[in-house]
Each structure stands twice: as C-alpha cells, then as structure tokens.
Amino acid sequence: MTARLRIITPGLQTTVQDAGRVGVQGLGVPASGVLDPPAMRLANALVGNAPDCAVLEMRLTGLAFKVEGAAVRIAVTGAEADVTVQVEGAAPRVFAAWRAVAAPEGALVTISAPRDSAIATVAVSGGIDTPPLWGSRATLLRAGFGGFEGRALRAGDVLPVGPSAEAPLLAAPRPPRDARPARLRVVLGPQADRFTPAARAALVSAPYRVTQDADRMGVRFEGPELTHADSHDIVSDAVLPGSIQAPGSRQPILLLADCQTTGGYPKIATVISADLPRAARLTPGQAARFEIVSVEAGEAAARAADAALAAAVAALAPVVEGAIFDEAALHRENLISGVVGCTE
Incomplete structure (x- = not known):
C-alpha cells in the first residue's frame, strides 16, 4: 500500500513543487518549480528519491500532517527547522533538519517554521504524486494549476505519495550556511x-x-x-x-x-x-x-555550485542515533536496588 499525507496545519503558503516546466515559456507559461533547487536535490537524496521527485515547499511558517497508508521517510532541507514525530502511545521525538526521519503509519509529523530562511523544502520517500501538467507537478499559484488543485495546501487535503523502496536513513554531515549579509x-x-x-x-x-x-x-x-x-x-x-x-x-x-x-x-x-x-x-x-x-565568472560559479552539490550528495552518510535515556525503564528493572551510598 502506498502512503498518503493528510494535511493538519498547512502553513502560510505550502505548495507542491519540483524542478519546474521546461520548454513552455514561449507559450507564456512560467517555469515555476522550487525556489531552492539544491535543497530539493539534497532532500530527495536523503530519503532515497530520484533528484526530480516532487516535494513540498514551506514559506515562512511550519507544517503538520498525518502519515496514512504506509510508513515514509521525511527530510527537511534549505533551512534549520525542528521535525517532531508523534506516535500514539509514545513520547514525541524531535529531530533536526538536514537528515532523514522515519515516520510510521499513523504518525503526526510537525515541522517548525524555517529559521533564518523564508523557505524550506520537505521531501517524502516516493515523492508527492500529484498529476503532472506539461511534464511537471509544480504549482503555479497565479494561474491556479499544477501541484494540488493549483493552490497552496489547506487543512484536510490528502496528498498521494509515490511508491518507494527500503533505504537507510541518511544525514548531511555539513549542512550549508548562508553568509550575512x-x-x-x-x-x-x-x-x-x-x-x-x-x-x-x-x-x-x-x-x-x-x-x-x-x-x-x-x-x-x-x-x-x-x-x-x-x-x-x-x-x-x-x-x-x-x-x-x-x-x-x-x-x-x-x-x-x-x-x-x-x-x-x-x-x-x-x-x-x-x-x-x-x-x-x-x-x-x-x-x-x-x-x-562577468558572464564567464557567472558560468564558473554555476559549475562550482554544481560540483559542490554533487559532493554534498556523495557525502551523505547513515544516521547515527544517540542513546535514548528511559528513566521509567531503569526504575522498572530496579538495577540499583539496595544501594544507598557510594561506599556501600
């Protein structure tokens, strides 16, 4: 069974995006697509997707959705943000951006507003599987087409997710940082x-x-x-x-x-x-x-950026989870029963 995402809190302007429409600008159709293509490629790589799989692009505010149908892997890139996964009957777990996170079926996933960035990219294993138009799933808000019904997401929307294979959870060891100004x-x-x-x-x-x-x-x-x-x-x-x-x-x-x-x-x-x-x-x-x-310097910068992105994708490594301290479990096992002082 393939997964679905049921939108709980859509955020200010969350849209479905991909690499955009190529070859239709002569018809007066904007290219659209993600505002941060390197972030999309990294997010897709983190969850095991092809580079051009459709993603969600958040703007200024956060997002919350419930995972239905099957488990997924999620990654947030392009900004620092907190990813909280809540499973019924368990304490919520909070993860950082720039890594893949496992979200089982039934999990509530809450992503905080991006920090120090207007946008963030959210990839889901299998990709957002809305119908393509002119070879792209990108949303063009002003024209009202593409993505999910040609608009920003709303509470209650259910997004289809494509099929995906098992893959390890990966993390970016050195997330990029923007200089200021x-x-x-x-x-x-x-x-x-x-x-x-x-x-x-x-x-x-x-x-x-x-x-x-x-x-x-x-x-x-x-x-x-x-x-x-x-x-x-x-x-x-x-x-x-x-x-x-x-x-x-x-x-x-x-x-x-x-x-x-x-x-x-x-x-x-x-x-x-x-x-x-x-x-x-x-x-x-x-x-x-x-x-x-110069034009030549701009072209050289584009080649350097492509090389840096390829190196960042190649550097992705399996996540090393830290130990989880469970105080209740320690008390149940009574591991230190009878000890009342360090000298006894």
Whole structure:
C-alpha cells in the first residue's frame, strides 16, 4: 500500500513543487518549480528519491500532517527547522533538519517554521504524486494549476505519495550556511544602458533590504535609487528568474520562479543562477549586497555550485542515533536496588 499525507496545519503558503516546466515559456507559461533547487536535490537524496521527485515547499511558517497508508521517510532541507514525530502511545521525538526521519503509519509529523530562511523544502520517500501538467507537478499559484488543485495546501487535503523502496536513513554531515549579509552576484544587462552611470554604481554601493513585498514571483528591495537615463518603460521583452527590474519607483525587483515570461520595465542586471536560491531564502528585513561579475565568472560559479552539490550528495552518510535515556525503564528493572551510598 502506498502512503498518503493528510494535511493538519498547512502553513502560510505550502505548495507542491519540483524542478519546474521546461520548454513552455514561449507559450507564456512560467517555469515555476522550487525556489531552492539544491535543497530539493539534497532532500530527495536523503530519503532515497530520484533528484526530480516532487516535494513540498514551506514559506515562512511550519507544517503538520498525518502519515496514512504506509510508513515514509521525511527530510527537511534549505533551512534549520525542528521535525517532531508523534506516535500514539509514545513520547514525541524531535529531530533536526538536514537528515532523514522515519515516520510510521499513523504518525503526526510537525515541522517548525524555517529559521533564518523564508523557505524550506520537505521531501517524502516516493515523492508527492500529484498529476503532472506539461511534464511537471509544480504549482503555479497565479494561474491556479499544477501541484494540488493549483493552490497552496489547506487543512484536510490528502496528498498521494509515490511508491518507494527500503533505504537507510541518511544525514548531511555539513549542512550549508548562508553568509550575512547575502552576497548576490549579478551580470549587468540586458538593459543596463537604460540607467545612468550613477545607478549602476548605486547597485553595488550599499546593501539593499528585502521588503514585505516578497513571494514566489519576486522580491522587492529597498535601498539606493536606480535612476533611469530616460523612461522607465520599454517595449515588453523576455524576462526570467534572476532578472532585476527597476520600475518607476527606482527600487529593484528581483524576479523568481513564478515570474511572468515578459515584462515592460528595464532590467539593470541578472542574478547568476548559483546565487538565485540564496536570494529566494531571504526574509523580509534581511540585507543583501549585489556584486557585478562577468558572464564567464557567472558560468564558473554555476559549475562550482554544481560540483559542490554533487559532493554534498556523495557525502551523505547513515544516521547515527544517540542513546535514548528511559528513566521509567531503569526504575522498572530496579538495577540499583539496595544501594544507598557510594561506599556501600
């Protein structure tokens, strides 16, 4: 029998995501998919899944669900969080992120809000098995399709889980950590010439802070103004995740996975792919600094990030559980009956 997850507490915006839709942007369909692809790959590896199995992406708040039908393995990555597994008749057990956790049938699993990150990724052995659309199970909230009924999860939803084989519980020995403030490398363009030289200097002169206007479509920053050389409007052309637009407010907007496929604001720069997951993890109020690099440096960073991720997956090792102290069991066995002093 395959497993199911019954959602008890859905969190603010928990969605089904995977690697996203490839080849449909020409139809006006955003790619969508996880905001943190390395976290998805690590989470899937921890529970024994293929790299592209669909996962749950939590945003800002936690999640609780009940495991039905069969036992599963669970892993949370992309942020620090507590994973509590409660089985009827037993004390709850709390685990850290960045490791696989066994959740038997009937268990209530509660995942805390991610710490120091806007998002966290939750993988389940077998993957979330919702129907694919255009080759992907990713949820596109603004269009209302993909994932589970095209929307964020609600209490009472029952998610199907794919079949999985037995596998050891694995852990990441050295979870990645983000530096503060975040360093976001960018390549200038494609419309950097639509901005003044002062704007291009301002982009890297001081930190920008994430505002409350942040979601899966993009992040609005506040900081030094990016002044336009002329109008802030252009003939609409292609945009993609990583594009930094500057509308009439002169404040940068970084586009993310659910961004539209075309836009009419000039784009001063593009965040390189290696740093885009770090940008997506930023929470409101956190600071980031932009750094201009060459195309060649951006490509080298992408190769280095791929190599580091492959090394992190290869380094996953079986979990070594610590000893569990059961005071009640010790009293039942009466192991020290009759001893009243250390000299007797």
